[in-house]
Amino acid sequence: MVSRVIPVEAFDLVIFGGTGDLARRKILPGLFRRFCAGQMPAESRIVGAARSQMDGAKYREFVAEAIAEFGGKVASDAEKLAAFLQQLDYVPIDARGVGGWEELADKVKGRKFVRAFYFSVAPGLFGDLAERLHHYGLSDKASRIVVEKPFGRDLATAQTLNASLAEHFNEDQIYRIDHYLGKETVQNLMAVRFGNMLFEPLWNSQYVDHIQITVAETVGVGTRGEYYDKSGAMRDMVQNHLMQLLCLIAMEPPAKFEPGAVRDEKLKVIRALDPVEPHHIVRGQYLSDDEDPSYREGVNDPRSKTESYVAMKVGISNWRWAGTPFYLRTGKKLAERASEITVVFKELNHSIFDDDEGGHRNVLSIRLQPNEGITLGVTIKEPGPGGMRLIDVPLDMSFAEALGDAGGDPPDAYERLIMDVIRGNQTLFMRGDEVEAAWEWTDPIINGWTERGDVPKSYESGSDGPGDAATMLARDGRSWRAIKT
Ligand code: NAP
Numbered sequence: 001m002v003s004r005v006i007p008v009e010a011f012d013l014v015i016f017g018g019t020g021d022l023a024r025r026k027i028l029p030g031l032f033r034r035f036c037a038g039q040m041p042a043e044s045r046i047v048g049a050a051r052s053q054m055d056g057a058k059y060r061e062f063v064a065e066a067i068a069e070f071g072g073k074v075a076s077d078a079e080k081l082a083a084f085l086q087q088l089d090y091v092p093i094d095a096r097g098v099g100g101w102e103e104l105a106d107k108v109k110g111r112k113f114v115r116a117f118y119f120s121v122a123p124g125l126f127g128d129l130a131e132r133l134h135h136y137g138l139s140d141k142a143s144r145i146v147v148e149k150p151f152g153r154d155l156a157t158a159q160t161l162n163a164s165l166a167e168h169f170n171e172d173q174i175y176r177i178d179h180y181l182g183k184e185t186v187q188n189l190m191a192v193r194f195g196n197m198l199f200e201p202l203w204n205s206q207y208v209d210h211i212q213i214t215v216a217e218t219v220g221v222g223t224r225g226e227y228y229d230k231s232g233a234m235r236d237m238v239q240n241h242l243m244q245l246l247c248l249i250a251m252e253p254p255a256k257f258e259p260g261a262v263r264d265e266k267l268k269v270i271r272a273l274d275p276v277e278p279h280h281i282v283r284g285q286y287l288s289d290d291e292d293p294s295y296r297e298g299v300n301d302p303r304s305k306t307e308s309y310v311a312m313k314v315g316i317s318n319w320r321w322a323g324t325p326f327y328l329r330t331g332k333k334l335a336e337r338a339s340e341i342t343v344v345f346k347e348l349n350h351s352i353f354d355d356d357e358g359g360h361r362n363v364l365s366i367r368l369q370p371n372e373g374i375t376l377g378v379t380i381k382e383p384g385p386g387g388m389r390l391i392d393v394p395l396d397m398s399f400a401e402a403l404g405d406a407g408g409d410p411p412d413a414y415e416r417l418i419m420d421v422i423r424g425n426q427t428l429f430m431r432g433d434e435v436e437a438a439w440e441w442t443d444p445i446i447n448g449w450t451e452r453g454d455v456p457k458s459y460e461s462g463s464d465g466p467g468d469a470a471t472m473l474a475r476d477g478r479s480w481r482a483i484k485t
Contacts, residue, residue: 010043010113011422014104016095016129017120018048018059022148024066026179027120029075030415032067035084036074037411039419047107048090049100050121059090095125095132105136116175116421118146127164134168146175146421149240150231151430154446155439162432171432175421180241181428182413182420185372186248189341192366192374194253199364202345205324209361209478212327212342213245215368216334216483220292220461221299221308229299232306232446233283237330239442243270244430245341245368246326250316259426263434270437274315276445282469283454284309286333289461295332305449307456308332311469313476325476329469333461335483339368342481355387365481373398 013031015023034040048059064085067075074080089107093100108115117133119126126147133139145165152158165174180186193199202208215237221228228236247266254261285308288294295308309331316326345362363377375394382389420428448454457466464470464483473479 005037005039008039008041008419008422010041011116012045012047012108012111012113013116013118013418013422014047014049014108015118015120016049016093016125017118018090019050019052019062020120022120023048024062025070026412026414027118027418028063028066029070029072030412030418032071032081032084033074033411034415034419035087036077036080040084040087042087043113044087045107045111046088047104048088049093049104051092051094053092054090056089060085060088063088095121095128101132101136105138109137113142114144114422114424115142116144116146116418118418120148123148123150123152123161126161130165130168139168139173141173143169144173144175144421144424145169146177146418148177150235151176151240151435152439153231153235155436155443158436158439162436166432172426174432175417175426176430176432176435177414177417178240178244178430179413179417180244180368181248181430182415182417183368183372184411185366185368185374186245187428188374189248189366190257194257200253203343204320205322207345208324209344209346210325210327210476211249211344212340212481213242213249213329214342214481214483215242215330215339216336217330217332218334218337218462220286220333221295225299228308229301229304229306233308233310233330233332234442234446238310238312238328239438240430242328242330243438246314246328247434249341249343250321250326252320257427259429262427263431267431267434267437268318269316270434270441272316272318272321273441274317275441276312276314278448278452278454280313280472281445282309282311282466282472283307283449283456284331284459284466284469285456286331286461287458289333292333292461305453305455309334309456309459309465309469311465311472313472327473327478327480329465329480331459331465335462335464337370338483340481341366341368344478353388353390356390360390360392371398 015027017023031040031046064081067081091100091104091107093104117129119129130145133143152161193203247269250269251265252268254265285295288297292298296302296304299306311327311329314326314328343364347359347361351358360379365375367373373396375396377392377394379390379392382391417428457468459466464480470480
C-alpha cells in the first residue's frame, strides 16, 4: 500500500540553531524527505540561522553533508538534492544580539506564505528569540513558533517560559514539540481506540487489570553527562514523553479529533493523576560494563543522586480508571532499546473448559520502537486432538509488513510534526497548560527525593533495571513485560 501524500501550502521555515545537532540529524534530513515526497512547494524556503558566520552556499554544503549522513534512502538522489538545496538560505544571527535580524526580516517579510520559526536552540534563548521576532515585526498572525524540549525543569521555570512566549505570541501560534506524538504508532493508538468498536467498551477499570508503559534505552549518558545529571530520567523522559503516552491511553474520547478537544481531554488526565507514594517509585543508576563507564563516572560525580532509571506505579482518580494501576518505567543502559505500551486485560471471571488451567489474559501491546506495530494476545484452542486445551497466541500487525513499503523511508516523527506546523494543526503538540499541569504533578515527586536525600539503587548495565522495580510489581501480584525487541 502506497501512503497518500497530502499537499501542503508553500512556507518559509526559519531554523534558529540551524547548524546544531538536532537540525543536522533530524530537521533538515526530514525536510528533504518531505521535499522528495512532494510536500515542499517550489516557492517554499528554509533559512538556517545561528551565530556561525557563513553564507548561503556554505550552509547548503553543510546541509548536503547532513543529508548524506542522516537522509536515509533518498539521500542518494543527487538531482532532488540539488533542487532542494536551491530552496535553502542562511543568515548569521545571535539570538541575544542585533546583527542579522534586519536581514532575516527582509528575507521573510512581505512573502504571503505560512511562516514558521523553529527554536532549535537552548531553552534559555526562547524568550530572546520571541522578543526579537516581535521587535522586528515577525510575530504577526502569519507566524508560528516551534519550541523544543526541555520545556522548563519545574513548574516555576515552565511558567516563566510560557509567559515569555505569551508576551509576543498567542497560544495558537505556539507549537511545543514532543516527537513521541509524531510517531506512527502513537497516532495509531488513537485510531485503534477511537476507530474500532472492539476496544473502547473494554477500555476501563472493569476490564483492564493494569497498563505498562516502557521506554528503554541501551545507551548511557554518553557525552551529555553534565546536562543529563541536572535532569535525570524523571525530567528527561517521564514528565514529557511518558506522560504524553499515558494521556493518550487514558483520556476520554474527544468529541472530535481536533486540537482543542484532544488537548482538553489530555489535560483532564494529568489533573486526575494521584500523587505518587515514595514506596511506589524505584530509582536507579547503571553500573559500568565493558563498553561504558558507570552512570556516576559518566557524569563525573561519584556522589550523584540523579536517576538514570525510574519505575513507578501511578493511579488515576476518575470513573474510568480508579483501581487500574499504570506502571511506568524508563531508563538508560537497559537490555534492549524498546518502547512499548501494554494493556493487560483481566482474567475471565469463569472458564467453561475443564481441561484448562486458566490464567489467560488478552494483552494488547503497542510497540513504538523498534518495529512499530500492534500485537493482540488472544486465547485459542491448542491444535490437535488433545481436548479443549487453550493457548495464548499473538495476532501481530507489524506496520512495516501490513502497510507495505512505498520504496522510501517511513516518515520520521519530526517530519510529520513539521508538516503539521505548516498545516496549522496543533493536535499533536502540547498546550501550555498541559505542560504546566505535568510539572505540577512531577515537582512534589522530585522535591520529595531531594528532601529525603533519596539515593538511586545501582543496576547492572544490560539488565531490566533495579530488582526493586520487579519487587514493586510482585507486591501487587504482577510482573513487568520482558524488555525485548
Ligand atoms: P546544539 O547541537 O548545541 O545546537 C545549538 C544550536 O544553537 C547551534 O546551531 C548553535 O549554533 C545555535 N546557537 C547557540 N547559541 C546561539 C545564539 N545565541 N544565537 C543563535 N543561535 C545560537 O543543540 P541541539 O542538540 O541541536 O539542540 C537544540 C535544542 O533541541 C535544545 O533545546 C535541545 O534540548 C533540544 N533537543 C535536542 C535533541 C537532539 O537530539 N539533539 C532532542 C530533543 C530536544 P552557533 O553556535 O553557531 O550559534
